[in-house]
Amino acid sequence: MEMKAALRKGDDTTNLNEEYTDEQIGEVKALNYRQFFDLKANLVSYREKNKLDLGAMADFLDCTEKDLERFEQYDSDPTISEMQDYALALMLKLDLEIPERPIPENANQMVRLKPTNNRTSTKP
Structure with a gap:
């Protein structure tokens, strides 16, 4: 992946493979995937709960409507932009926070996205 290679370039860039184990990187990757899966599900x-019409959206x-039906499928993997657009059609503000240190020493300490007041946010 180009991004992974870019993170390793330059004298002032941390080499993630030297700072974190493959297990830690894998855990964070799985947690991030789960967060976005949960965001889409929310x-x-x-x-559905508010009975909003796909045609109007x-x-x-x-x-x-077929595009939105594909977005809503269990196994779809929409982009962040697509989730932003979908949230806009629902008139919802996405509330995502990044912890001060995005990758903790123990990846299991990562925060999870939780719905709060019709929004999705992170709580430590």
Whole structure:
């Protein structure tokens, strides 16, 4: 991956493979994936709970209902931009926080996204 290679370049850049074990990197990767999966699930759940129409959302987002149906599928992996657009159609503000140190010594200490007041945010 280009980003991983870029992180290793330069004298003032930390080499993540030297600072963290493969296990820690894998744990953080899994936690990040889970956070975004939960975020998408929370957005879809909000739409369903509030009985918001896919057709109206599609018109607002200038896409098709089929696009939104694909977004809502369990195994879809939407981009952050797609999740932002979906949240906008629901008139929800996404509230994501980054801890001061994004990768803790023990990856299990990572925060999880939790829904609060129709928003998704991180809590330590």
